[in-house]
Amino acid sequence: MQNAVAVYGLGNMGFLIAERIAKAFPVKVADLDQGLIARAADQFSAVAIGGPETLSETSVIVLSLPSPSISQAVVKQIAPHLSAGTVVVETSTVNPEDMHALQRLLKPHGIEVIDASVLAGVGQMAAGTASLAIGGSAQAVEAAKPVLDAIADKQIYFGETGAGAAAKVINNAVAHAVMVVIAEAGSMATAAGVDTQKLIAMLSDAQMGIQRPLTHRYAERIVDGNYSGGMPLDAARKDSVLALQLAQNLGVPLFAIQGSHSVYEMAANAGYGREDYAAIAKLWADWGRPAVPGSKG
Structure with missing residues (x-):
């Protein structure tokens, strides 16, 4: 019989994660809400975790908890009872420093931790179309692979512990910032009498609006350091x-559009006006924080 996978946290996402894991493994669960534990038992035969001492035969622990501090509190409680070689999988949205804190707590016990941040909402998790942003040692990721596969087919490995968590935070930051820009654009369009559906189609076009700055200017110009030709920054x-x-x-x-204009002013003042406008990225290189490894502006 397969070892059970333990899932801590049965919130909106955690419950679905546990449900998906239960299709491949026996599942043990813990949550402060006893009603959720009962529901998990009814829907996918989950067993309540009676105490940390019951986890000695569990080789993968999955965390889906409300905050990094709660994850750390749980890990402090259970770590002494886990077997060496166990892998803890943090699926919540956290920062790399939170992953490193878990790493420090677990290392003395011979336990590894990986970040497997969920790149999706509850709808995608329920539908089986979610993705995971993964960070951690190759050995730990491989050990947890069957459980990761049970959670989501699509997985993107970003590097060592904390890299997946950073990628998820960056992904969300972009989405949330773009949301502000879109709200501003929509308000401008409405006030100017622009057809909303045609605006959406225009901004969605692969050669315009939202996609082009990523797929062309970042992926081709900034990554390659190629700022010649193209649309001048001026x-x-x-x-x-x-x-x-x-x-x-x-x-x-x-707000966002107003703030972004300041970057173009600074880049023009820095002498980048005749280069492709992707050259705004050279400002970060000038500040010692290049947009790609090895970039010197």
Whole structure:
């Protein structure tokens, strides 16, 4: 019989993670809400974790808890009872420093931790289309692979412990920042009488709006350090001024678009005006924080 997988945390995401794991492994669960434990027992035959001493035969522990401090509290409680070689899998959205804190707690017991941050919402997890952003030693990831496969087929390995967590935080930061830009753009479009559905189609086009800065300017220009040709930064700065003027004339408040304009002003002042406007990335290299490894601006 397979060893059971322990899942701590049966919130909206944790419950679905436990349910998916239960299709491949026996599952033990823990949550402060006894109703959720009873529901898990009813829906996929989960067994309540009676105490940390019952985990000695469990080789993979999955955490889906509300905060890093709670994850650390749980790990402190259970670590002395786990067998060496056990792998703890943190699926919540946390920062690399939180993963390193778990690593420090577990290392004295011969236990490894990996980050397997969920790149999806509950709908995708329920549908089986979620992805995992993974970080950790190759050995630990391989040991936990059957459980990771049970959670999600699509997995992206980013590097050592904390790298997957960082990728998830960055992904969310981009999505949330773009959401502000889209809200601003939508307000400007509505005030200007632009058809909403046509605006969405235009911004979704692979050669325009949202995708082009990533798939062309970051993936091809910034990664390769190629800023020759293309749309000059001075021209992009001019267009940015037009957007600010349009918003002002329409009475639409701007935050993200207004803030991004300052970057174009700084890049122009730094002498990058004749280069492709992806050259804004050279500012971060100038500040000692390049956008890609080895970049010197």
